[in-house]
Amino acid sequence: MFAYLNLIGDEIHNFIDGMMIAATYLASVELGFATTLMVIFHEIPQEIGDFGVLIYGGFSKRKALAYNFVSALTAVIGAIVTYFLAETIHFAPLLVPFAAGGFIYIVATDLIPELHKKNTAGASATQLLALLLGAGLIAYLKMIVGG
Amino acid sequence: MSELVAILASVITVTAIALVGIIFVGLKESVLKRVLMALIGFASGSLLGGAFLSLLPEAMAEIGERHSTMSLWAS
Numbered sequence: 249m250f251a252y253l254n255l256i257g258d259e260i261h262n263f264i265d266g267m268m269i270a271a272t273y274l275a276s277v278e279l280g281f282a283t284t285l286m287v288i289f290h291e292i293p294q295e296i297g298d299f300g301v302l303i304y305g306g307f308s309k310r311k312a313l314a315y316n317f318v319s320a321l322t323a324v325i326g327a328i329v330t331y332f333l334a335e336t337i338h339f340a341p342l343l344v345p346f347a348a349g350g351f352i353y354i355v356a357t358d359l360i361p362e363l364h365k366k367n368t369a370g371a372s373a374t375q376l377l378a379l380l381l382g383a384g385l386i387a388y389l390k391m392i393v394g395g
Numbered sequence: 396m397s398e399l400v401a402i403l404a405s406v407i408t409v410t411a412i413a414l415v416g417i418i419f420v421g422l423k424e425s426v427l428k429r430v431l432m433a434l435i436g437f438a439s440g441s442l443l444g445g446a447f448l449s450l451l452p453e454a455m456a457e458i459g460e461r462h463s464t465m466s467l468w469a470s
Contacts, residue, residue: 266406272450273402279453284405286445290438291412293431299416313417320413327406331399341457348450351442359439366432374429375436382440383448390448 251305255315258298259322264350265291266326271343274334278393282386283347289382290354295320 265287273280295316302312333339363375419427 262409265409269405269409270402272453273398273405275453275457277398277401279449280401280405282445282449284409286441287409288412289434289441291409292415293434293438295413296416296419296427296431296434299419303420309417309420313414316413316416317410320410323406323409324403327402331402341454344450344457345454348446348454351446351450355439355442355446359435359442362435363432363439366428371432374433378433378436379440379443382437382442383444384440386441386444387448 251302251307254298254301254305255319258294258316259319261294262320262323263326266323266328267330267343268347268350269323270327270330271334271339272347274331275341275344279344281393282389285389286351286386290359 269280269284269287272283298316299312302316303309307315330343366375419430422430
């Protein structure tokens with residue numbers, strides 16, 4: 249059942265998102281806030297897509313919403329585990345580059361192939377504009393908070 | 396402890412994003428595809444920007460590698 253496979257994949261993904269948020273907050277509050285924004289931005293299209301997959305897989309809207317929410321809760325577990333583990337093992341500094349790698353991986357393997365599915369001039373222009381807007385927003389945030 | 400509060404507030408917000416799927420249910424397939432494309436482009440930019448402008452420079456600063464070209468951005 250691909251709907252259940254999608255849920256399991258989503259759980260792992262969300263768990264790691266939670267770890268990244270906790271680890272970056274432990275490095276600095278500004279970095280944690282920026283990471284949270286980045287996670288939210290890529291979660292929005294991701295969750296819309298996941299919801300569609302569950303509906304397509306035969307779930308009712310209510311069931312899809314409930315299952316998706318429960319799978320997203322693994323982010324909370326990931327964050328709590330990371331926070332308390334970081335008190336005993338000092339692995340938070342290691343998790344920051346890990347988060348950077350994770351984000352580059354998501355863009356390179358998930359998002360950009362998705363953008364390549366549509367390559368008319370208009371679509372490419374929209375994609376490029378949206379991409380620059382996303383990068384620009386993070387650069388701007390970095391400038392004003394200095395994270 | 397205040398860190399833990401900030402972390403929890405952030406992950407709970409992220410978790411709530413799981414519920415946004417329902418908003419887009421009524422949209423036409425073609426409109427949804429166009430909205431998704433822009434959102435994915437935006438997400439790509441913010442993740443790349445975040446990785447290269449925030450996370451990697453922070454990691455570099457942590458390690459103490461200040462001679463890299465990245466240190467231009469490191470605070």
